[in-house]
Amino acid sequence: MRHSTTVLGFAVTLAFVAGIALSPLARHALPDAHAQAVPLAPATIDLAALKHGDIPATPNPEMNARGLVITDNATIGIQSGNVAKHIHPKTDEIQYIIEGSGAMWLGGERKEFKPGTLIIIPKGTAHGGTLVTSGPVKALAIKIPPQARDDVTFVN
DSSP states (O other), X not given: XXXXXXXXXXXXXXXXXXXXXXXXXXXXXXXXXXXXXXXXXXXXXXXXXXXGGGSOBOSSTTEEEEEEEEOSSOXXXXXXXXXXXXXXXXXXEEEEEEEEEEEEEEXXXXXXXXXXXXXXXXXXXXXXXXXXXXXXXXXXXXEESOOOTTOOEEOO
């Protein structure tokens, strides 16, 4: 059952990504995607080939991130590293783990993940604070709607 759920989650994520058509953008992170939606262009991106050092640094010293797709309705980005436990009050987030393994807070529980894990994070759900067992952890992050700069609240 667990394998079927993972395969289904991966298929849903791939269908979503294919529907949006990945478009590389020269942005360092997804700080305020509402401001700069850009028309999509056909493209391919080898996410497996991107290493932590290839992805631009963020103000968080443990996290590197790069926006890949920015539309009026959603953003898709690549993240590598770790961020403290936090919530997004206005944004749903879906993460697909590409590389790395460990456990992270999801709501009030520690949940294990590995490559191929799809993590569903409804708005208002605490998440982050990853314990890495194999890393760095690299994930595709889908944010619906695009996450505004002020849509992060750190929690204990």
